[in-house]
Amino acid sequence: MIQRRTLLAASAASAALLLADRFSAAQEAGSYIIGTLFPMAGPNAEYGTIFTAGAQMALAHIAEDKMLRKPVELRAEDSQGTPQGGATGMTKLANVDHAIYTLIGFTGVSKAAAPIGQRNKVVMVNGGGVGPDLSGLAPLFWNVIPLIDKEIAAILPWLKAQGSKRVAVLYVDDPLGNAALQQMTAALPANGATLAGSFSIAPTAQQFGAIAAKIRDSSPDAVYFASYGAQQAQIIKQLRDNGVTQTLITYSAATIPSVRDLAEADGLVFTAQISDWTLTDPVTQRFVKDWRAKYNADPTTYHQNYYNAVRLFGMLAQSLEKADKPVDGEAMRAELLRVRRFALVGGEGSFDDNGNIAIPIQINRMKGGRAEKIG
Numbered sequence: 001m002i003q004r005r006t007l008l009a010a011s012a013a014s015a016a017l018l019l020a021d022r023f024s025a026a027q028e029a030g031s032y033i034i035g036t037l038f039p040m041a042g043p044n045a046e047y048g049t050i051f052t053a054g055a056q057m058a059l060a061h062i063a064e065d066k067m068l069r070k071p072v073e074l075r076a077e078d079s080q081g082t083p084q085g086g087a088t089g090m091t092k093l094a095n096v097d098h099a100i101y102t103l104i105g106f107t108g109v110s111k112a113a114a115p116i117g118q119r120n121k122v123v124m125v126n127g128g129g130v131g132p133d134l135s136g137l138a139p140l141f142w143n144v145i146p147l148i149d150k151e152i153a154a155i156l157p158w159l160k161a162q163g164s165k166r167v168a169v170l171y172v173d174d175p176l177g178n179a180a181l182q183q184m185t186a187a188l189p190a191n192g193a194t195l196a197g198s199f200s201i202a203p204t205a206q207q208f209g210a211i212a213a214k215i216r217d218s219s220p221d222a223v224y225f226a227s228y229g230a231q232q233a234q235i236i237k238q239l240r241d242n243g244v245t246q247t248l249i250t251y252s253a254a255t256i257p258s259v260r261d262l263a264e265a266d267g268l269v270f271t272a273q274i275s276d277w278t279l280t281d282p283v284t285q286r287f288v289k290d291w292r293a294k295y296n297a298d299p300t301t302y303h304q305n306y307y308n309a310v311r312l313f314g315m316l317a318q319s320l321e322k323a324d325k326p327v328d329g330e331a332m333r334a335e336l337l338r339v340r341r342f343a344l345v346g347g348e349g350s351f352d353d354n355g356n357i358a359i360p361i362q363i364n365r366m367k368g369g370r371a372e373k374i375g
Contacts, residue, residue: 030070031070031071031072031073032068032070032071032072032073032100032101032313032317032327033072033073033075033097033098033099033100033101034055034059034072034073034074034075034099034100034101034102034103034310034313035074035075035076035077035089035090035093035094035097035099035101035102035103035122036048036051036052036055036074036075036076036077036102036103037077037079037086037089037090037093037102037103037104037105037109037113038051038052038076038078038079038103038104038105039078039079039080039081039085039105039106039229040076040078040079041078041080042080042081043081043204043229043230043231044080044081044106044228044229044230046229046230046256046257046258047081047105047106047128047228047229047256047302048078050256050300050302050303051103051105051127051128051302051305051306052074052076052306053295053303053306054127054299054302054303054304054305054306054307054309054310055074055103055306055307055309055310056074057287057290057291057294057303057307058306058307058308058309058310058311058314059072059074059310061286061287061290061311062310062311062314067314067315067317067318068314068317068318068321069321072310072313072314075093075097075099077089077090077092077093079104079105079106079109079113081106081108081109081229082108082109083108083109083111083112084112085109086104086106086108086109086110086111086112086113087112087113087116089113090102090112090113090116090117090122090124091116093122094116094117094120094122095120099122100121100122100123100327100328100329100332101122101123101125101313101329101332102117102122102123102124102125103124103125103127103306103309103310104124104125104126104128104129105126105127105128105129106128106129106176106228107129107130107131107133107134107174107175107176107179108174108175108176109129110124110126110129110131110134110137110141111131111133111134111137111175114137114138114141115138117138117140117141118138118139118140118141121140121328121329121330122140122329123140123142123313123329123332123333124138124140124141124142125142125143125144125309125312125313126141126142126143126144126145127143127144127145127302127305127306127308127309128145128302128305128306129145129176130145130146130147130148130151130176130251130252130253131147131148131175131176131179132147132148132149132179132183133175133179134147135147135354135356136354139333139355140329140330140333141355142336142351142354142355142356142357143355143356143357144305144308144309144312144344144349144357145252145273145301145305145357146252146273146357146359146361147356148176148179148180148183148226148251149179149183150361151251151252151271151272151361152180152183152184152187152251152271153187153361154271154361154362154363155224155249155269155271155363156187156188156190156191156193157191158269158363158374158375159191159193159222159249160191160192160193162221162222162247163221164193164221164222164247165192165193165194165221166193166194166195166196166218166219166220166221166222167184167188167193167194167195167196167220167221167222167223167224168195168196168197168198168199168215168218168220168222168223168224169181169184169185169195169197169198169199169223169224169225169226170198170199170201170211170215170223170224170225170226170227170235171198171199171200171201171225171226171227172200172201172202172203172226172227172228172231173200173201173202173203174203176226176228177200177226177227180224180226180251181198181226184224185198196218196219196220196221197214197215197218197220199211199214199215201227201231201235203231205231206230206231206234207234207238208234208235208238208239208242209238209241209242212238212239212241212242212243212244213242215239215244216242216243216244220246221246221247222246222247222248222249223239223244223246223247223248223249224249224250225248225249225250226250226251227250227253228253229253229256230258232250232253232254232256232258232259233258233259233262233265236248236259236262236264236265236268237262237264240264241264247267247269248267248268248269249268249269249270250268250269250270250271251270251271251272252270252271252272252273252301254268254270254366255270255272255300255301255302255371256300256302259366260366260369260370260371261369265366266366266367266368267365267366267367268365268366269363269364269365269366269374270363270364270366270371271361271362271363271364272301272361272362272364272371273301273304273346273359273360273361273362274346274359274360274361274362275299275300275301275304275346276346277298277299279346279347281343281347283311283343283344283345284345284346284347287299287304287307287345291303304345304346307345308344308345308346308349311342311344311345312336312342312344312349313332315339315342315343316332316335316336317332319335319339320332320335333355336351336355337351337353346359362375363375
């Protein structure tokens with residue numbers, strides 16, 4: 001009986017090894033899997049659509065150029081824009097889809113997903129979340145978007161030049177909003193201004209009449225708000241409808257169509273990374289030309305970011321293939337830190353030790369549904 005059990009155990013072990021070998025061979029012969037962890041339904045679904053479109057164009061260009069030995073596939077998980085959705089989605093992408101590279105957005109989602117991705121050696125690239133604590137979140141977590149501390153640092157001298165000495169801050173009560181409030185509170189005095197008042201809102205809130213009255217009574221010179229998704233449009237409209245006439249200021253989340261197309265958003269001031277579609281480098285020109293041909297419109301910074309995130313994968317994987325090295329998380333990180341500078345949409349992107357891209361910030365004003373650079 002003991003001998004029979006030993007033989008059965010040996011057979012089971014052999015079968016397991018055979019299955020593992022077959023799975024490894026299938027992975028080797030198959031596709032590179034890139035996961036997306038975006039909100040695809042609910043009030044923030046607009047971001048998921050925008051993020052995905054930028055990634056898909058980069059995939060098309062990688063395929064057209066025959067950059068890689070294997071095809072690249074996107075596997076999508078709905079983050080729902082929540083930490084819980086981020087953790088659940090990252091777990092599936094890592095353990096079921098076997099993604100080696102994942103596109104991610106939103107600060108809370110990123111913070112929940114990062115430990116799971118790091119543990120499973122999955123590179124995570126953020127092109128949408130801007131919480132300052134996303135810098136250095138994990139060795140395999142990188143940012144192709146400037147974080148909100150850089151955006152706030154850019155807007156403060158502009159506020160000082162406008163003579164804005166009292167600034168009210170309206171912020172969503174989550175990691176992003178709390179970081180924005182902390183940054184503004186700390187930095188306003190050094191720029192000759194004070195906090196006129198801080199006003200917290202829930203991530204799901206859609207009614208802002210009472211908050212608008214409090215902001216109006218605080219008599220600010222300007223109002224800075226930190227929110228995202230469909231909530232932004234309601235904030236702008238209801239502040240205006242309730243008599244808040246001061247300049248409204250925010251960050252790069254306002255580049256989405258639902259804000260841009262809102263009549264009450266005319267005059268909105270917002271910071272964002274420089275997106276110059278007149279640049280003559282071949283990467284930017286190809287992206288802009290193909291985007292306009294496909295969508296009959298200009299791209300946004302979010303389209304740019306997620307195009308760049310996927311293009312970055314293509315360049316890293318291409319270099320590793322040529323060197324006959326494995327295309328996995330640790331090898332891609334080593335290659336990122338070795339090369340540092342990459343030809344991306346918008347010019348050369350340079351990455352620091354924490355995987356943060358260096359890119360200038362500009363100040364814009366919304367006018368007639370279009371963003372005009374003002375500083």
